[in-house]
Amino acid sequence: MKHWPAKNHLLTITSFLCILVIGAGAVYADSLNPVLSSPITPTSLEGTTTIDQRLVSRKNTYRTQLAGINSVNLAGKCVLAQSAITDVRSKDTKDEADRVQTYSSLVTRLSFLVDNLSAQGVDATSLLAAENQFTGLVNTYMNDAENYKAAIDDSITIDCKSDPIGFMASVLDARKWRTQLGVDASAIKKDQTSLVKALSTERQLLITKNGVKTKANP
Numbered sequence: 001m002k003h004w005p006a007k008n009h010l011l012t013i014t015s016f017l018c019i020l021v022i023g024a025g026a027v028y029a030d031s032l033n034p035v036l037s038s039p040i041t042p043t044s045l046e047g048t049t050t051i052d053q054r055l056v057s058r059k060n061t062y063r064t065q066l067a068g069i070n071s072v073n074l075a076g077k078c079v080l081a082q083s084a085i086t087d088v089r090s091k092d093t094k095d096e097a098d099r100v101q102t103y104s105s106l107v108t109r110l111s112f113l114v115d116n117l118s119a120q121g122v123d124a125t126s127l128l129a130a131e132n133q134f135t136g137l138v139n140t141y142m143n144d145a146e147n148y149k150a151a152i153d154d155s156i157t158i159d160c161k162s163d164p165i166g167f168m169a170s171v172l173d174a175r176k177w178r179t180q181l182g183v184d185a186s187a188i189k190k191d192q193t194s195l196v197k198a199l200s201t202e203r204q205l206l207i208t209k210n211g212v213k214t215k216a217n218p
Contacts, residue, residue: 039104040139045150058169071164078160089152103138130198141184148177
């Protein structure tokens with residue numbers, strides 16, 4: 001899945017965060033911004049539904065694409081296909097864990113920064129809006145990642161010889177969610193431009209505020 005945000009964008013954001021946190025001080029007020037968004041923990045589809053329920057749903061969703069499939073031919077090839085899908089899942093699982101950890105860490109640091117700036121009397125309204133938008137995109141990614149995980153897991157664990165249509169429905173679902181994750185990640189990458197702009201604005205506000213303090217108290 002080649003949808004990892006550009007490293008230079010993440011480095012830029014991290015640099016801004018380091019500068020702003022140092023400038024804003026170490027005061028943390030966790031009740032100043034009750035509307036701050038936070039990363040979600042997606043509901044596990046595999047923990048709340050059975051594979052049979054998911055297969056019924058997918059067969060209905062993809063009934064048009066499944067209509068022309070030769071079940072006998074697919075049953076003879078599906079075990080080999082499952083082996084290839086297992087390799088894809090192994091790579092995606094590692095990439096996904098790294099990606100989610102980076103996203104979650106960045107959102108946590110942004111939330112910390114908004115509270116710090118507010119505690120210092122700096123208007124963090126624009127950064128709060130940018131943080132909430134970014135968090136919303138990250139949460140969408142996480143939800144879609146859970147859908148992808150369930151679909152690809154099912155396509156591997158199902159007895160594909162006895163239910164080749166269920167297998168193919170799960171493969172189609174996994175493909176859909178894998179593509180959607182690319183769209184989600186692109187949206188996050190694009191939003192980083194707005195986030196960097198908001199961070200730059202807050203940095204200027206902090207510099208101005210600290211400058212006024214210096215002149216008043218030489």
